[in-house]
Amino acid sequence: MNEAYKSGFAALIGRPNVGKSTLMNCIIGQKIAITSKKPQTTRNKIQTVYTCEEGQIVFVDTPGIHKAKNKLGDYMVNVAQHSLREVDVVLWLVEPTDYIGAGERHIIEQLKKVKAPIILVVNKIDTVKKEQLLGYIDAYRGQLDFAEIVPVSALKNDNIQVLVGQIMKYLPYGPAFYDEDTITDQPTRQIVAELVREKVLQNIDEEIPHGVAVTIERMKYSRKIVDIDATIICERDSHKGIIIGKGGQMLKKIGSLARPEIEDLLEQHVNLKLWVKVKKDWRDSDFLIKNFGYNAKENE
Numbered sequence: 001m002n003e004a005y006k007s008g009f010a011a012l013i014g015r016p017n018v019g020k021s022t023l024m025n026c027i028i029g030q031k032i033a034i035t036s037k038k039p040q041t042t043r044n045k046i047q048t049v050y051t052c053e054e055g056q057i058v059f060v061d062t063p064g065i066h067k068a069k070n071k072l073g074d075y076m077v078n079v080a081q082h083s084l085r086e087v088d089v090v091l092w093l094v095e096p097t098d099y100i101g102a103g104e105r106h107i108i109e110q111l112k113k114v115k116a117p118i119i120l121v122v123n124k125i126d127t128v129k130k131e132q133l134l135g136y137i138d139a140y141r142g143q144l145d146f147a148e149i150v151p152v153s154a155l156k157n158d159n160i161q162v163l164v165g166q167i168m169k170y171l172p173y174g175p176a177f178y179d180e181d182t183i184t185d186q187p188t189r190q191i192v193a194e195l196v197r198e199k200v201l202q203n204i205d206e207e208i209p210h211g212v213a214v215t216i217e218r219m220k221y222s223r224k225i226v227d228i229d230a231t232i233i234c235e236r237d238s239h240k241g242i243i244i245g246k247g248g249q250m251l252k253k254i255g256s257l258a259r260p261e262i263e264d265l266l267e268q269h270v271n272l273k274l275w276v277k278v279k280k281d282w283r284d285s286d287f288l289i290k291n292f293g294y295n296a297k298e299n300e
Helices: 020-028 071-084 102-111 130-141 160-169 188-203 237-244 246-266 286-291
Strands: 006-013 046-051 055-061 089-094 118-122 148-151 213-221 225-234 269-278
Touching: 006 020, 006 102, 020 046, 020 055, 020 089, 020 160, 055 160, 089 102, 089 160, 118 130, 118 160, 130 148, 148 160, 188 213, 188 225, 188 246, 225 237, 225 246, 237 246, 237 269, 246 269
Parallel strands: 006 055, 006 089, 089 118, 118 148, 225 269
Antiparallel strands: 046 055, 213 225
């Protein structure tokens, strides 16, 4: 083994919709975490693996820290806070602004308890003028003792390798945790379910997406095709009608958008069949939350 090799864990933390999943997908070079303009897209702690000659970074993409409104929300916040205690470096993602609101101040209080070095990552720099950026960085600089401050655009792949180099600086020396071909610890079924859920998030404007989960009932592999049966879970009968759409058009659209990305993931043709079921108030049911893949045991 190369004695200069480094390996460790990096947590991505930040308010919902700051681009954590987009950044992780950009670094890994493959879509693992779903993205959406709606908050609270990521619900589980997702680990992805970046490996290069210098070392290996295991990224932990956490749900956004927010004020929980139900048991699912409690679970998501617990996952995020727990992740901060078990990593070698923390990446705090913020948007380029000089306004530090209540949500960011709540995160600052959480980060004051963290022993690991904290890298401030100012994302979405492609949305502002360069001369404004220094002012935005200065607004955050005095809030915490940051190990590094790195401006990036995850969407445009701008300054990403600089960020990777800064993360490597703070990782311990040691062997890789995963072999070099591994890019995630997520089961394939879970990624497929999340790709379907992403299309629901992106195509339905109402509050419905927050009450949606997706389960994979069957994945049958053959030499030429993978048959997948997936169920979209919602909380109301009225929500079910909206997800299906007039004449089934919305459900067909969700399936047609998800299928190509699932085929890219599996590198095989896919026959995707979707159903919609109602499970009233499932987000407040411990049993259903666990049943739909949000395993609270991870946080103990």
